[in-house]
Amino acid sequence: AQKITQTQPGMFVQEKEAVTLDCTYDTSDPSYGLFWYKQPSSGEMIFLIYQGSYDQQNATEGRYSLNFQKARKSANLVISASQLGDSAMYFCAMRYTSGTYKYIFGTGTRLKVLA
Amino acid sequence: DGGITQSPKYLFRKEGQNVTLSCEQNLNHDAMYWYRQDPGQGLRLIYYSQIVNDFQKGDIAEGYSVSREKKESFPLTVTSAQKNPTAFYLCASRPGGLWSGSYNEQFFGPGTRLTVL
Numbered sequence: 464a465q466k467i468t469q470t471q472p473g474m475f476v477q478e479k480e481a482v483t484l485d486c487t488y489d490t491s492d493p494s495y496g497l498f499w500y501k502q503p504s505s506g507e508m509i510f511l512i513y514q515g516s517y518d519q520q521n522a523t524e525g526r527y528s529l530n531f532q533k534a535r536k537s538a539n540l541v542i543s544a545s546q547l548g549d550s551a552m553y554f555c556a557m558r559y560t561s562g563t564y565k566y567i568f569g570t571g572t573r574l575k576v577l578a
Numbered sequence: 579d580g581g582i583t584q585s586p587k588y589l590f591r592k593e594g595q596n597v598t599l600s601c602e603q604n605l606n607h608d609a610m611y612w613y614r615q616d617p618g619q620g621l622r623l624i625y626y627s628q629i630v631n632d633f634q635k636g637d638i639a640e641g642y643s644v645s646r647e648k649k650e651s652f653p654l655t656v657t658s659a660q661k662n663p664t665a666f667y668l669c670a671s672r673p674g675g676l677w678s679g680s681y682n683e684q685f686f687g688p689g690t691r692l693t694v695l
Contacts, residue, residue, distance in 0.1 A: 467620075472618075496682055498683065498684075500686075505688070506666060506668075506688065506689040506691070507686060507687075507688050507689065508621075508668060508670075508684075508686035510683050510684075510685075513683060554620055554621070556621075558682055563609065563626070563628050564609070564672070564682050565623065565626070565636075566611070566621075566623070566684060567623075568613075568620035568621040568622075569620050570618070570619055570620045571618075571619075571620055
């Protein structure tokens with residue numbers, strides 16, 4: 464069975480510092496994708512970054528990078544130079560194949576950036 | 579602009595009533611999904627559809643029904659059989675096929691917050 468685990472219910476970080484949000488996953492599917500989404504208080508889900516299971520290099524998108532450790536089945540999100548606008552819920556998700564592409568989400572980490 | 583619209587943003591329902599949540603996309607995506615989000619929890623899959631006139635149950639389909647008569651529309655009905663329907667509902671879509679696009683990213687609508695009175 465597929466599983467996504469986010470063990471940090473809440474995190475604080477000082478403005479301009481870096482922060483790492485943890486995500487571990489479990490799947491027997493050799494082909495999968497890992498996503499991070501940001502959900503501000505408005506409720507919309509904003510796509511941040513993607514890592515494919517066969518990608519050799521860690522994904523980066525601006526201030527976001529994904530620390531992909533396949534053997535450990537972890538896909539941690541690193542946000543560099545935190546900004547006040549980064550305060551939100553962050554969800555790790557995995558795409559797996561079950562007839563079609565399906566997605567499973569973690570329980571989220573609430574990040575608060577302090578001025 | 580292409581995107582996904584959900585209406586209404588807030589919805590109130592009396593116990594015992596059915597209610598339908600709208601989801602429309604103009605992205606020409608084949609696959610569409612409905613998720614439920616409860617406070618402090620992640621998203622849970624209710625129903626999904628790969629193509630028109632086809633849909634499959636997700637992990638928590640009981641008390642819900644859907645239709646997919648048009649490619650751009652995937653309405654969700656919350657029936658009176660759903661015992662605890664108060665939640666935030668998110669609709670998503672993605673380009674079709676198993677192998678289309680390297681990302682296979684889901685695009686989300688703004689959500690509908692349903693409250694049962």
